[in-house]
Amino acid sequence: MSTRFWTGSRRDTLAGxxxxxxxxxxxxxxxxxxLGLVFWYSLHEWNVLADTFTFVGGENYQALAxxxxxxxxxxxxxxxxxxxxxxxxxxxxxxxxxLNQRLRGTVFxxxxxxxxxxxxxxxxxxVWNFLLQDNGGINGLxxxxxxxxxxxxxxxxxxMIAVIVVQVVxxxxxxxxxxxxxxxxxxANLYEAATVDGASRRRQFLSITVPMISPTILLTxxxxxxxxxxxxxxxxxxxxxxxxxxxxxxxxxLYQQAFQFHHFGYGATxxxxxxxxxxxxxxxxxxxxxxxxxxxx
Amino acid sequence: MxxxxxxxxxxxxxxxxxxxxxxxxxxPSTGPVSxxxxxxxxxxxxxxLFNEIADAYKAKNPxxxxxxxxxxxxxxxxxxxxxxxxxxxxxxxxxxxxNSAPDFVNSGALVPxxxxxxxxxxxxxADLSTSATKLWKADGKxxxxxxxxxxxxxxxxxxxxxxxxxxxxxxxxxANQWTWEKAVAVAAxxxxxSGKSGLVVRDxxxxxxxxxxxxxxxxxxEAWTADGKGCGFDQQPMVDAMTFLHKAIxxxxxxxxPGTTADFFAGEAAMTxxxxxxxxLLKEAKFGWDLVPLPTGPKGEYSVxxxxxxxxxxxxxxxxxxxxxxxFFTNPGNSAKLAxxxxxPRTSLLTAETLAKTNPLLKPEQLQQVVIDGISTGIxxxxxxxxxxxxxxxxxxLDPLWKPDADVKTVLGGVCSAxxxxxxx
Numbered sequence: 001m002s003t004r005f006w007t008g009s010r011r012d013t014l015a016g017x018x019x020x021x022x023x024x025x026x027x028x029x030x031x032x033x034x035l036g037l038v039f040w041y042s043l044h045e046w047n048v049l050a051d052t053f054t055f056v057g058g059e060n061y062q063a064l065a066x067x068x069x070x071x072x073x074x075x076x077x078x079x080x081x082x083x084x085x086x087x088x089x090x091x092x093x094x095x096x097x098x099l100n101q102r103l104r105g106t107v108f109x110x111x112x113x114x115x116x117x118x119x120x121x122x123x124x125x126x127v128w129n130f131l132l133q134d135n136g137g138i139n140g141l142x143x144x145x146x147x148x149x150x151x152x153x154x155x156x157x158x159x160m161i162a163v164i165v166v167q168v169v170x171x172x173x174x175x176x177x178x179x180x181x182x183x184x185x186x187x188a189n190l191y192e193a194a195t196v197d198g199a200s201r202r203r204q205f206l207s208i209t210v211p212m213i214s215p216t217i218l219l220t221x222x223x224x225x226x227x228x229x230x231x232x233x234x235x236x237x238x239x240x241x242x243x244x245x246x247x248x249x250x251x252x253x254l255y256q257q258a259f260q261f262h263h264f265g266y267g268a269t270x271x272x273x274x275x276x277x278x279x280x281x282x283x284x285x286x287x288x289x290x291x292x293x294x295x296x297x
Numbered sequence: 298m299x300x301x302x303x304x305x306x307x308x309x310x311x312x313x314x315x316x317x318x319x320x321x322x323x324x325p326s327t328g329p330v331s332x333x334x335x336x337x338x339x340x341x342x343x344x345x346l347f348n349e350i351a352d353a354y355k356a357k358n359p360x361x362x363x364x365x366x367x368x369x370x371x372x373x374x375x376x377x378x379x380x381x382x383x384x385x386x387x388x389x390x391x392x393x394x395x396n397s398a399p400d401f402v403n404s405g406a407l408v409p410x411x412x413x414x415x416x417x418x419x420x421x422x423a424d425l426s427t428s429a430t431k432l433w434k435a436d437g438k439x440x441x442x443x444x445x446x447x448x449x450x451x452x453x454x455x456x457x458x459x460x461x462x463x464x465x466x467x468x469x470x471x472a473n474q475w476t477w478e479k480a481v482a483v484a485a486x487x488x489x490x491s492g493k494s495g496l497v498v499r500d501x502x503x504x505x506x507x508x509x510x511x512x513x514x515x516x517x518x519e520a521w522t523a524d525g526k527g528c529g530f531d532q533q534p535m536v537d538a539m540t541f542l543h544k545a546i547x548x549x550x551x552x553x554x555p556g557t558t559a560d561f562f563a564g565e566a567a568m569t570x571x572x573x574x575x576x577x578l579l580k581e582a583k584f585g586w587d588l589v590p591l592p593t594g595p596k597g598e599y600s601v602x603x604x605x606x607x608x609x610x611x612x613x614x615x616x617x618x619x620x621x622x623x624x625f626f627t628n629p630g631n632s633a634k635l636a637x638x639x640x641x642p643r644t645s646l647l648t649a650e651t652l653a654k655t656n657p658l659l660k661p662e663q664l665q666q667v668v669i670d671g672i673s674t675g676i677x678x679x680x681x682x683x684x685x686x687x688x689x690x691x692x693x694x695l696d697p698l699w700k701p702d703a704d705v706k707t708v709l710g711g712v713c714s715a716x717x718x719x720x721x722x
Binding site for chain 2: 046047048135136154241256259262
């Protein structure tokens with residue numbers, strides 16, 4: 001009986017499932033189950049210390065709508081994401097175009113710009129924390145050229161800029177490499193033809209390079225936007241959400257509510273909000289690909 | 298058929314995983330017991346002493362097979378502890394910081410200790426100083442043992458002060474002139490001369506504002522009233538204290554400004570306000586140093602104490618054994634040993650002679666002035682139910698104060714607007 005049951009195709013199917021089983025089980029246990037639990041927790045008032053877990057229905061969502069501090073957190077998040085995405089993508093593209101030339105030393109510079117990507121995030125941020133102090137390295141450097149630098153991490157305006165720049169310098173190399181790969185995939189004959197037609201370098205860049213690498217632009221923008229919404233370690237190390245609440249982004253606010261103030265139910269509600277925001281943004285970007293991704297294999 | 302058996306086995310496996318994850322609420326067992334205690338010290342000497350006490354306990358109680366001391370970094374201690382508890386992985390015993398004391402004591406998370414301590418042989422619970430246990434009591438019951446009651450004092454780099462041609466704090470004390478005005482003047486002069494920092498309020502760093510209570514208490518100011526309902530930041534004593542502090546930072550340059558880090562123990566500052574337990578950091582100091590009480594403020598002499606408690610968690614599987622071990626850990630004999638590092642709450646141990654034996658770096662008069670007098674008159678640093686949320690609100694609202702042109706009174710009014718709703722909760 002068993003010999004008839006185990007036909008070749010059934011064996012293959014089983015083997016296939018077994019191959020993906022570790023990944024599937026991992027996703028189930030560590031992604032989907034926690035996701036469901038977070039939603040479940042968001043419907044409860046959970047006091048860890050008193051060990052109470054009470055169903056409150058939509059109360060946490062009502063609190064979310066009434067929370068005066070949430071607007072500040074969303075503004076800070078928006079500011080961080082916008083700054084990061086614009087700065088990161090434009091810088092990455094610029095670097096990629098520059099380092100795509102056949103010049104001496106490009107390999108060296110590629111390595112230089114990529115190396116921060118492999119440095120531990122927390123170590124990187126701690127070092128920058130020292131550099132950005134009022135009496136730190138950055139201001140010391142500025143002093144040598146006669147500039148009295150601001151107190152970067154303590155100023156309402158400069159703190160967020162500092163966090164953005166630290167993050168951009170850390171991760172711009174990754175996007176740069178993705179752009180480099182895309183640039184090298186653009187057939188050279190397109191440029192040759194355009195040159196023959198008398199197109200300027202600028203025209204070539206806008207009409208050939210950008211459309212040809214648009215799938216990569218989409219990919220990097222999704223990765224960067226989603227990553228920017230999840231910024232945490234940098235804030236925790238550099239500013240702890242301050243000065244005032246100027247760098248209290250959504251994830252940091254969530255952390256404060258859940259792990260510092262012990263409002264686990266409300267923290268879960270905030271993470272549901274974060275999930276929805278990330279989902280919506282990704283969907284919007286994905287749909288927009290029809291409009292601005294001209295070339296997709 | 299085989300595939301069905303496979304599926305059944307897989308299902309059973311997943312279910313048992315789930316069950317294992319839920320298995321927090323077991324009946325107290327009679328089998329071997331292992332206890333875990335979270336601490337924020339990873340100092341080898343501390344852990345060695347704890348393990349010795351634990352070994353003695355295990356020898357007397359063969360059922361207890363393991364007592365593990367689990368160090369968690371100080372900066373994230375309370376957060377990590379509550380996260381462990383939330384994850385069903387809480388310890389059996391835990392050190393508790395004073396700023397989380399009201400939350401833990403009032404929540405019912407801890408085992409009431411009076412019965413266990415009362416029954417323990419030779420424990421003499423009456424020996425515990427009432428001022429030390431006050432913070433750890435609710436409804437007349439003791440929920441945690443204040444194993445460390447450590448007063449704040451001023452450590453002085455006497456080399457730096459002398460180099461600036463200033464009288465040392467010890468000389469000022471002898472002349473009855475050790476006031477905040479003088480302290481700031483000495484700090485400013487030392488800083489100007491050395492190019493290093495003057496006076497550092499340790500662990501403040503323009504974030505840990507509760508450490509400023511070591512300053513403002515000299516003006517009779519308080520963060521909130523004793524009942525926890527009224528905001529003290531906009532009251533006159535606080536306005537005066539903060540005006541003084543603001544001037545000391547931005548005009549006199551006696552304290553390092555925001556964003557400047559300076560470690561006294563590395564020789565980067567002339568003075569620092571911190572707890573005496575930090576004296577151990579001076580073992581290999583390359584400069585002359587002294588420890589003196591806090592300067593007098595407009596309200597005269599005062600002292601501030603920082604506390605740490607030890608509690609047994611109710612949720613632990615062996616809460617009764619944990620409480621019993623707590624009683625053993627803090628009995629008179631072990632308290633005397635622990636006094637080497639942590640000023641004890643037992644009045645019988647609070648003598649300069651006892652403390653001198655275990656604090657070789659400190660002179661008897663330093664111990665008498667700073668430790669013993671400090672503990673008997675000390676005000677505990679501010680604490681409140683929901684402290685973390687209040688602390689965060691105060692920090693954010695105080696940020697505008699740390700600028701040269703700040704309007705102190707307006708900023709402090711803003712602090713009260715920010716925390717009044719939280720205090721009323």
